[in-house]
Amino acid sequence: MKPLYVLIMGIALSTSYTMAQSCHKQTITNDSVISTTEQPQYEVIKQLLDEPSTIIIDVRTPEEFNEGHIETSINMPLQTLEDSLLPLKDYKNIVIVCKSGKRAEQAKTLLTLKGFTNVYNAGGWQTLDTELKSKK
Template sequence: MGILNALFGGNNSNEKLVSIVKEGAFLVDVRSPGEFAGGNVKGSVNIPLDQLQNQLSKFKDKKNIIVFCRSGNRSSQAKSILERNGFNNVTNGGTWQNINTIVTK
């Protein structure tokens, strides 16, 4: 396993992500609106990292949450913010392209 995967949450196999996506996970892209407009995952919502703290109500009652971004760095931060606020069902999906590959299978 690479150091970047270990640091940014990519250490979960795609099999786990596939399973969570199939269960109807709440897909959250934490990139900027401009990045999101340039390409995004079907069915995902855009909640930029800098707005996450003010949007916590959108995460309530979600069985599983997958956060992702361009590289996995911001999604790692988003996962930490959500966990500090009591959400223990959060998975760092890494890059939006990775999640997009899973969703479009």
């Protein structure tokens, strides 16, 4: 029984590693790629936000969101995001923010694995908010 368990765990780990490697970069519009190691492409994101089919999702907790957020963003905490995917199908572009970009990257990976395309990690909400205000 123990060798079977070890075999199953080995297969599961190698499959998870392969999936993680394939999710490192996701293709987005305009033949661009946003990698987890790159800075958010604010110029691209600003253009997307001019489109009515773009939504900003803030994946921080409600408490963090209430302390401050981008005016047009919607709070969908990372912990409950998977249960709230249906309304997102109405949007062509999904821009995700959090405090620093780490939870936004997790949310981006989740949405991509669930079949969403054109998902952008915009990093920390305060930086994007500053970028958007400088646009005006």
